[in-house]
Structure formats: C-alpha cells, structure tokens
Amino acid sequence: MATRTINVDYIARVEGESSLQLDIRDDAVEDVRLSIFEPPRFFEALLRGRRFEEVLDIVARICGICPIAYQMSGVAAIENLLGIEVDPQIHALRRMLYCGEWIESHSLHIAMLHAPDFLGYPDAMAMARDHGDAVRRALALKKAGNELLRLLGGREIHPVNVRVGGFYRMPRRAEFAPVVESMKQARDYAIATLRWVAMFPFSDCTRDYEFVALRHPNEYPMNHGRIVSSSGLDIVAQDYEDEFLERQVPYSTALRSTLRQRGDYLVGAMARYALNRDRLPVEVRALADEAGLGPMCRNPFQSILVRAVEVIYACGEALRLIADYEPPARPFVTAEPRAGIGYGCTEAPRGILFHRYEIDNDGAIVHARIVPPTAQNQATMEEDLRQVATAVLDLDDEQLKANCEQSIRNHDPCISCAAHFLTLNVNRS
Amino acid sequence: MIGGNRPTLLVAAIGNPDRGDDGIGSAVARVLGPQAPAGVRVHECGGDVLELIDEWAGCAAAILIDASNPAGDSGRVRRLDLVSSRLPADFAQNSTHAFGLAETVELSRALGSLPPQLVVYLVEGERFDVGAPLSSPVAAAVEKVAEAILDELSRLANGKED
Numbered sequence: 067m068a069t070r071t072i073n074v075d076y077i078a079r080v081e082g083e084s085s086l087q088l089d090i091r092d093d094a095v096e097d098v099r100l101s102i103f104e105p106p107r108f109f110e111a112l113l114r115g116r117r118f119e120e121v122l123d124i125v126a127r128i129c130g131i132c133p134i135a136y137q138m139s140g141v142a143a144i145e146n147l148l149g150i151e152v153d154p155q156i157h158a159l160r161r162m163l164y165c166g167e168w169i170e171s172h173s174l175h176i177a178m179l180h181a182p183d184f185l186g187y188p189d190a191m192a193m194a195r196d197h198g199d200a201v202r203r204a205l206a207l208k209k210a211g212n213e214l215l216r217l218l219g220g221r222e223i224h225p226v227n228v229r230v231g232g233f234y235r236m237p238r239r240a241e242f243a244p245v246v247e248s249m250k251q252a253r254d255y256a257i258a259t260l261r262w263v264a265m266f267p268f269s270d271c272t273r274d275y276e277f278v279a280l281r282h283p284n285e286y287p288m289n290h291g292r293i294v295s296s297s298g299l300d301i302v303a304q305d306y307e308d309e310f311l312e313r314q315v316p317y318s319t320a321l322r323s324t325l326r327q328r329g330d331y332l333v334g335a336m337a338r339y340a341l342n343r344d345r346l347p348v349e350v351r352a353l354a355d356e357a358g359l360g361p362m363c364r365n366p367f368q369s370i371l372v373r374a375v376e377v378i379y380a381c382g383e384a385l386r387l388i389a390d391y392e393p394p395a396r397p398f399v400t401a402e403p404r405a406g407i408g409y410g411c412t413e414a415p416r417g418i419l420f421h422r423y424e425i426d427n428d429g430a431i432v433h434a435r436i437v438p439p440t441a442q443n444q445a446t447m448e449e450d451l452r453q454v455a456t457a458v459l460d461l462d463d464e465q466l467k468a469n470c471e472q473s474i475r476n477h478d479p480c481i482s483c484a485a486h487f488l489t490l491n492v493n494r495s
Numbered sequence: 496m497i498g499g500n501r502p503t504l505l506v507a508a509i510g511n512p513d514r515g516d517d518g519i520g521s522a523v524a525r526v527l528g529p530q531a532p533a534g535v536r537v538h539e540c541g542g543d544v545l546e547l548i549d550e551w552a553g554c555a556a557a558i559l560i561d562a563s564n565p566a567g568d569s570g571r572v573r574r575l576d577l578v579s580s581r582l583p584a585d586f587a588q589n590s591t592h593a594f595g596l597a598e599t600v601e602l603s604r605a606l607g608s609l610p611p612q613l614v615v616y617l618v619e620g621e622r623f624d625v626g627a628p629l630s631s632p633v634a635a636a637v638e639k640v641a642e643a644i645l646d647e648l649s650r651l652a653n654g655k656e657d
Contacts, residue, residue, distance in 0.1 A: 194605035
C-alpha cells in the first residue's frame with residue numbers, strides 16, 4: 067500500500083499565514099487539511115465595552131485590503147440596530163467606496179497573485195518581465211481604486227471617514243474630476259485585463275457548489291440585499307444565524323461555516339455572478355460572454371474571469387454614481403444609543419461578510435460577531451483541493467503542490483480576516 | 496543642472512506619521528520641504544507603496560526614507576543603493592494588501608521603470624505604537640538624514656553623481 071504525504075508549509079501569494087497537508091493512499095486523496103495558523107485576532111472580544119461609534123474605525127483594522135467591507139457591514143448592522151435611515155446620496159457614496167475596494171482588491175489579486183499561476187511564473191515580479199503591459203494596467207487599476215478610497219475614506223488603507231449615520235466629511239462635486247478621468251481609463255484597462263485573462267489555459271474542473279450571495283431588486287449586490295443561494299435559500303441578514311453554523315476544527319484558527327441544512331457553500335465573485343448576472347448592465351454581460359463565461363461559472367479556475375468582469379462593472383458603476391452625485395444637505399444624521407441587536411451583511415470582494423452587534427442603553431458593545439468570507443469558504447476550498455489533487459495525482463510532488471496552491475488562490479482567501487479566537491477551556495483542580 | 500524639461504528629483508517619505516518611529520520619513524520631509532532645491536518633489540507615502548512606481552516614473556533620481564525593524568541599534572542610519580543592490584529580505588511583505596518596498600522595487604526593476612538613481616535611507620526604529628512620537632534615538636537622526644539628503648540633492652542638481 068503506497069502512501070504519499072504532500073506538505074505545503076507556507077502558502078504564498080495569499081493574505082495571511084496558512085499551510086496545507088494532503089494525505090494520499092494508493093490512488094486516492096485520503097485527507098486534506100487547510101490549516102490556518104495566522105494568530106488569533108480577538109477583534110470581537112476587544113470590541114466589547116467600546117462605544118458603538120468606535121466600531122467602524124476598529125473593524126477597519128481587521129483587513130488592509132477590504133477595510134471598506136468591514137466598515138460597510140458594521141455600519142449596516144449598527145444603523146439597523148438604531149433604526150437609522152440615511153440619505154440616498156449617502157448610500158450612493160458608500161456604494162462608490164465599495165467600487166473602489168473591489169477595483170483595487172480584485173486587480174491586485176488578478177494580476178499579481180493569480181495570473182502567475184496560469185502563465186508558469188513563480189511570482190508577479192518574474193511575470194512582469196514578459197507581461198509588463200498587463201502589470202502596468204493592474205497598477206493603474208489599483209491606483210484608480212485607491213483614489214476613490216482616498217477621496218471618500220480619507221486614506222486608502224484603513225479609511226477613517228465613514229461614521230454611523232453617514233460620513234464625517236462629504237466630498238464636493240469638483241473633487242471627483244480627477245477620479246473620473248482615471249476611472250474612465252481604468253475601465254478600458256479592466257476590459258483589456260479581461261481579454262488578457264480570457265486567453266489563459268484553464269484546467270477542466272466543474273464543482274457543484276451551492277452559491278450564496280446577496281441579491282437586490284435592481285442592483286448588482288454590494289451594500290444591500292437578501293441572502294440567497296442557488297438551492298433556494300432566501301433570507302434577511304437577521305436570519306443568518308438560523309441558517310449558518312460556525313464550528314471549529316483543531317488544526318485551524320479560522321472557524322468554518324456551513325449551511326445547517328446542506329453543508330458546504332461558496333461565497334465570492336463566482337457566487338455573486340451566478341446569482342446576479344441579470345443585474346449586470348448589458349454591455350458588461352456582453353464582455354462576459356466574449357470571455358467565455360456562461361450564465362454561471364462552476365470552474366473555480368475561471369474565477370479570475372469573473373473577478374475581471376466585476377472590475378469592469380465596478381469602474382462603470384463608480385462613474386455612474388459620480389455622474390449622479392449631489393452632496394446631501396447633511397453629511398450624517400445623529401444617532402442616539404438604545405439597547406438592542408443589529409445585523410448587517412454586505413458583499414466584500416471575497417463574498418458576504420456578516421456582522422451582528424448587541425449594545426446596551428449607554429451605547430456600549432455587549433457582544434459582537436463577525437463572519438468573514440474566507441471562514442465561509444474554508445470547507446469548500448478543502449473539497450476543491452481534494453478534487454483538484456485527485457485529478458492530478460500522477461504528477462510529481464512539486465507539480466501537485468503548484469496545482470493545489472493555485473486551487474487555493476482561485477478563491478483569494480484572506481487568511482488574516484478569517485483567523486479567529488480559540489475557545490480556551492481551563493480545568494483547575 | 497536641473498531645469499527646463501529635465502525630469503525632477505523625487506524624495507519619497509514612506510510610513511505612517513501616527514505610528515511612532517514609522518513617522519521618520521514624514522519628519523525628515525518636514526525639514527526638507529522648505530529647503531529642497533528647485534526641481535525636487537517631496538512626496539509623502541503613508542499608504543500603498545506600490546504607487547511609488549508611478550511616482551518615480553520618469554524621474555532622474557529618487558531618494559526614499561523609511562524606518563527599518565528594530566535590531567538593537569535604534570536610530571542607526573543606513574543608505575542603500577537600490578539600483579545596484581536589493582533590499583534586505585525583511586523588507587519583503589508579500590500579501591494581497593501590502594506589497595512591501597522590496598517587492599515594489601523589484602517589480603519596477605522588472606518593468607524597466609526604476610529611475611537611473613534610486614537610494615533609500617533606512618532608520619532603525621525602536622517603537623511603532625499608535626499615536627506615539629518618534630523615539631529619542633530616531634528623533635535624533637532626523638536632522639542628520641535631512642542634511643545627508645540635502646547634500647545628495649545638491650550634488651544631483653548640479654549633475655554630479657556618486
């Protein structure tokens with residue numbers, strides 16, 4: 067009986083620290099363990115006792131690449147709790163912010179982290195020598211996304227301008243002029259990027275995912291919508307915990323989510339696209355068609371195409387929102403604390419991000435719960451790995467490792483976001 | 496001589512001024528600002544260092560200032576020529592949200608967009624706490640680094656290279 071153990075001690079080109087172990091017996095993958103050893107973050111615990119107004123600046127620190135997502139889910143939950151309705155233009159500015167984050171996050175992942183896998187390079191630096199134009203486009207796209215974050219968020223990393231009830235400072239219309247110019251060019255670069263990645267060789271792989279994403283009556287989802295799935299789930303954020311279960315596995319600091327009724331599921335760009343393609347503008351759908359994407363993409367290796375489509379959409383959507391922007395009369399509405407529980411769920415670049423906060427009558431956080439996309443996808447990533455490895459078991463160990471690492475990067479996991487605090491039991495006699 | 500259509504010289508101060516010794520670049524930039532010769536652009540980079548590739552594109556020379564990790568000699572100043580050498584490995588920070596300075600320089604090198612002269616002044620930090628001021632050893636290095644950079648800018652502006 068032949069056994070092989072493949073260890074990837076440190077998975078590169080993902081955010082955070084993780085490793086992978088594959089146990090192979092004869093011609094079958096016996097066990098797959100995606101171990102997240104990023105240290106516990108304790109964010110939910112350190113929120114306790116802080117005032118509700120502080121939450122957005124604290125949760126923005128969870129992630130350097132998707133701080134907006136944490137601020138948007140956080141603000142949605144707290145405004146839900148306090149019964150705050152904000153001006154439609156504030157909604158529009160928040161959606162613009164999300165566009166900026168999707169653009170810079172997806173563009174970096176597509177060109178710098180994922181593309182080298184398809185083209186046979188060890189990293190983006192090596193790839194840049196032969197694909198300089200593609201890398202320069204990605205840098206320009208990232209810069210355009212950052213500009214939007216700087217204007218609306220105050221700075222591109224850990225923005226500081228979002229507050230409960232609105233923003234601390236509203237941008238003037240004139241301030242958007244340079245952003246419009248770079249965003250128009252960014253949209254052209256995004257189209258060129260989609261056409262570039264559409265030429266990549268894609269492994270055959272079809273997965274029967276249950277896709278989970280937000281769905282809105284008339285928008286491609288970012289800040290608002292019901293949580294729906296390809297198997298018929300259709301709930302509001304308040305019901306999230308009735309349908310989803312988080313549990314711990316001993317080899318990972320990330321909790322793993324499953325649907326209580328059906329098990330593993332997938333969130334992120336592929337899920338959004340599968341459940342909301344009809345919410346994309348006609349011209350974006352045409353570009354998706356041209357790239358070979360059907361109404362639904364079930365090949366995880368082609369997630370790079372879906373992200374590229376979303377970058378095109380986000381550039382166009384930002385331009386549309388800027389064109390329609392009229393500064394509201396007030397930058398924010400004031401919020402008075404009251405005891406209660408609030409729920410928020412928005413679409414981070416990597417998928418739905420759920421927040422729940424309980425506050426007391428003085429406005430102090432009593433309890434916080436944050437479920438990031440990577441924790442939700444962890445079980446699915448392991449099943450992807452099992453299938454990918456099974457299909458290429460005849461490869462040598464190095465090639466098998468490369469295939470597995472690419473499989474993980476298909477989902478752009480943000481390990482730091484997923485690292486959670488462990489339950490600590492102390493027995494004293 | 497600097498002037499006419501000649502490309503500018505760039506001084507880029509890297510780091511977050513609200514994080515203790517990470518603010519060394521900003522502190523030096525504040526000293527340099529009023530004294531910088533004509534044709535010198537002083538840029539503060541407190542966020543995404545990848546954008547430096549765009550900032551130094553077309554420049555005749557770029558001088559960077561950054562804090563380095565504590566290694567037992569706070570305030571120590573090192574000058575590295577990044578055209579002829581590479582940054583130490585601890586400047587690599589490969590993650591999805593934070594390409595470090597080392598990756599940024601190497602990416603620019605691969606793209607063929609490094610300026611003809613690129614140097615970095617590294618000042619060894621002691622503490623990087625939120626809201627903290629510069630530590631005493633790092634604060635003591637501010638004038639020294641600013642003077643060294645002004646000398647270097649003066650030589651570059653007069654067409655004298657190392």
